[in-house]
Amino acid sequence: MAKATYVLLIAILVTAGVVACQTPPATTSGSDQQPPPTPVATIPPQPSPTPSEPLAAIVNGQPIPLADYQQLLAEYEAALVSRGFDLDTEEGQQMLAQASRQVLDVMIEQVLIEQAAAREKVTVTDGELDAIIQRDIEEGGGAEKFAAWLQANGWTEEDYRKRLRSQLLTSKMIERVTSSVPTTAEQVHARHILVATEAEAQSILNQLLAGADFATLAQQYSLDEATKVNGGDLGFFPRGILLAPEVEDAAFSLQPGQISGVIASQFGYHIVQVLERVPDYPLSEDALGALRDRAFRQWVDELWKAATIERYL
16 A cells, blocks of 8 residues: 555546545645535436435345445536646536546446455455555654544545455456466567658658668657657567557567568557567556556456446436
8 A cells, every 4th residue: 555545545437547635734835724625516316216215226135325435426527627627618617527437446346346346255354454544644744634634524434445345346356367377478669750641651661761870760760659769669568568459460470680661550650660579578567557457457357347337316
């Protein structure tokens, strides 16, 4: 866990990569006072099976209360405001419209992950929670500041504990699902040149076939600012990493020294050259992380496909 966990602990939003809550006391400059929490957004519920408690959704028979959804959406709105977004503008309204579905999707996904954890008997003990909360309190400046942060964000200690439990369960499931991702893989070391038009790419390819230096042409013509300074060098990479799968497919179809034809992708037109090819090469930290992310995303997608979900918003 990161230092002062509650700095990042809108746990469901953090899991989905959505913006975090307002700054807690551990990172506040000046006064310790926090602004009051944003009022919960008012969203009229649609008819649901439980009139006494309006619902946002039901996931495999498990309800998501409308009030929980409203609270999380309000926190999202507060985070946008704290980051300088004007929600009264057209852009702000578009972001809110997108958030209304995104927040519910995040909550549904969290329920799916927790249900899977229960099926696999993955749990978080009270002792684990107690230890992390105590550490957070100490690293965040003490119990008084922790209590003030909870109050400023409209949370109770039980809210905090519940969200921390969700975050830890998700972390444990990530570890469980991705533990089989290998740390080595077949990889190629390749470089590329990216240009805007097919005609320009063909002209560069003709120069390469006539004996021109690949790195020199990449530095001169490539639109990929991240690699052109190094002559278009992409380094070693396994399958499933590049943003342009067409480039990846071409690279894995070539042998060292070979140059591809002109390859079209969403980014433009590429020419690829493979420098090395290794059948079992250690993955870089970034590559391993990307493959683990992909494995977990695929697992979560399967949970969605198998789920019975009713929405009431």
